[in-house]
Amino acid sequence: MCFWVLSAWVLPLALLGLLAKLLLWGNSYITKLLPQRWQEEGGRGEEEDDKDVFIPVWKDFHGGCQLICKSSALANCLLRVFQRFLDLEKGSWFWRRWPHVQTLLQYMLPANGELEFARDHLQLLDGGIVALDWVVGPWKTVKSKGGAGTFNSVPVLLVIPNLLGWLSRNVQQLCLLALEQGFYPVIFSRRGQNGCPLTTLKLQQFGDPADLKEAVTYIKFRHPSSLLFAVSEGTGSGSLLSYLGECGSSSYLTAAGCLSPVFRCQECFEVGLPWLYEWSFLLYQKMSLSRYTTALEDAVEMKKVFESRSLRELVETLFCLTRKNSTSWNVYWEKNDPLRDVDEVAIPVLCICSADDPLRGPPQTTLPTELFKTNPYFFLLLTQHGGHCGFLNNGPISWSHEVTLEYFRAVTEFLRTEEKINRFPQRRSSVMLHRRRRGTLQKHEPSPSYDMQEMFSWKRSYTR
Incomplete structure (x- = not known):
């Protein structure tokens, strides 16, 4: 496999480069960055008549994590959830403070278990093909249910890898944990990537959500009674954020998460x-x-x-x-x-980032903190150490996976509670009433009764 051949000779160079960086950056500013504030706030803000004002929510967790968001009922709920799950000072793994080690391990080490897929090749409207790899193993109890067609009510987790299509250790570990905790993971593979055939003279552009939009519609058609969540890795956030911005309130997703997203x-x-x-x-x-x-x-x-x-x-x-x-x-x-239509996003989005991310760059210039401070849909969980998609603490296991899945459960319970209290539909719960919806957000997608057989043609095959 070309990936492992590449890894075999890149690893020695990676270690040499890492050693040089560590010698040069031994006491860099990054280790002292997080306790500082990007902007000193003089007070709690001026109250307005509609009470929809910015009140900075900088809650420090043990180990140097902070949640940056606009004050809201959902934000308070997430604060309580994260405080239970985040105590990074307990970690004793020595290399967790080295961002290059955390980053490279996700590309070099294999996952703890080998995933088993049921692949759907989805033919798009323009004749192109993308692949949806439904994770159906390795647990025998899951395999005995018969594959992808039997998970009709469990929540579906759509996983979007990085722009290169690499199924990194980070992605595989996330799928394993999600499957173990009752989610039904499915990995989105772009045209010509990860064994998906290229049938058109077109590759997916960085922030083009057209292919992802058709894939989400197909997943919802296959599982109409299931809640749908999505999580992206690294540069894969470009497609996810673009999709959320284009679809607005018509998105089929309940909540989304981005691991080490690249904004600029x-x-x-x-x-x-x-x-x-x-x-x-x-x-x-x-x-x-x-x-x-x-x-x-x-x-x-x-x-x-x-x-x-x-x-x-x-x-x-x-x-x-x-x-x-x-x-x-x-x-x-x-x-x-990916942020061109960010004002149209209408579901909660959690972004987990580290201050020492070597790929994204310095947080002062690469993180749109004003977006998280003013938009009630966006939440930034910022950690002092973690590298790019690493987030290792007590060994080579990422803590961001468990936090992301717990975030999805917390949002689901919160929206259900708000729906019961306010007697509003789920997508118009009180937490979402901070912003007045514009008419442009009321878009209509084909209903499940639409003849999807004319829109999609697919072929399933068991792989890997």
Whole structure:
């Protein structure tokens, strides 16, 4: 498998680079960053007539975690939940303070258990194909139920990997824990990634949610009585946040979570990643595209793709400098910025980030803290240590998985309680009345009675 071949020779270089970074960054500012405030607040804010004012909620947990959000009933509920689950000072794992170690372990180490999938190939409206890998094992009690078609009422967890399509240890461990705790995980694989065939001369752009939108509609059609949650890893947050912004109140999701999301995407590509990650991800992307060289040659100059010396050059060649519809770099990001429609998001979104994330960059310039301070739908759980999608504390097991799943349960119980108290539909509970809905949010999706057979054609096969 190309991933393990790549890992075999990247690991020694990674360790050398890590050693150099540790020697240079031994007492860096990052370890002292979290106790500081990005902005000193002079008071609790000026009260207004509608009482919909910003009151900063900076609650410190044991071990240096903070929750940044707008004051609301749901925020208070989540504070109580996180205080029960987060006590990172108990962790004794020595390397948890090294962000590069936490980051690299997620790409180098295998998961504790091998996942078993039931794959659905979903044919989209334009003829493209994406894959949905329903996690049905390794537990024998789960396998005996007969596969993907029998989980009709359990909550479904849609997992969106990073932009490269890597099924990292982080993603696999999350699926294992979710399956164990009663969720039904399904992994979304983009066109041409993770064994999914490429049938069109089109790759998914960074913030294009069209394919994800059809996949979510199909999942809801397959499981109409199940609650649907979604969680993204790293750069996979671009698709998820774009989907939530485009769909607004018509989203089928109950709640969403983002692990180490990248918000300032354009700047991230322009500045570039640390050389080890930039070079490794660029090489992996070229290896993935090499199998489609002949097919994509009609749309893209593949020679320039393979000669790219940075991720920006590769993305710009693939999506901006095409043979038919060329566009500028800035116009591309105007259409693909994951926060372009963030004001339309209408479900709770939890973002778990670390202050020492080596891929995202310094939190002062890469985290949109004003979004979390002013928007009642967004919650930022910021931790002092964790790297990129690492969040290791007491061994190579990520604590963010358990927190994310508990967050989904807390939101579900909160909305059910609010519905009973206020006698409103779930999507109009009192916590969501902080903002007046605009007419543009009232979008209509095809109902389950719609003839989905004409919209979708799929094929299931058991893999791995």
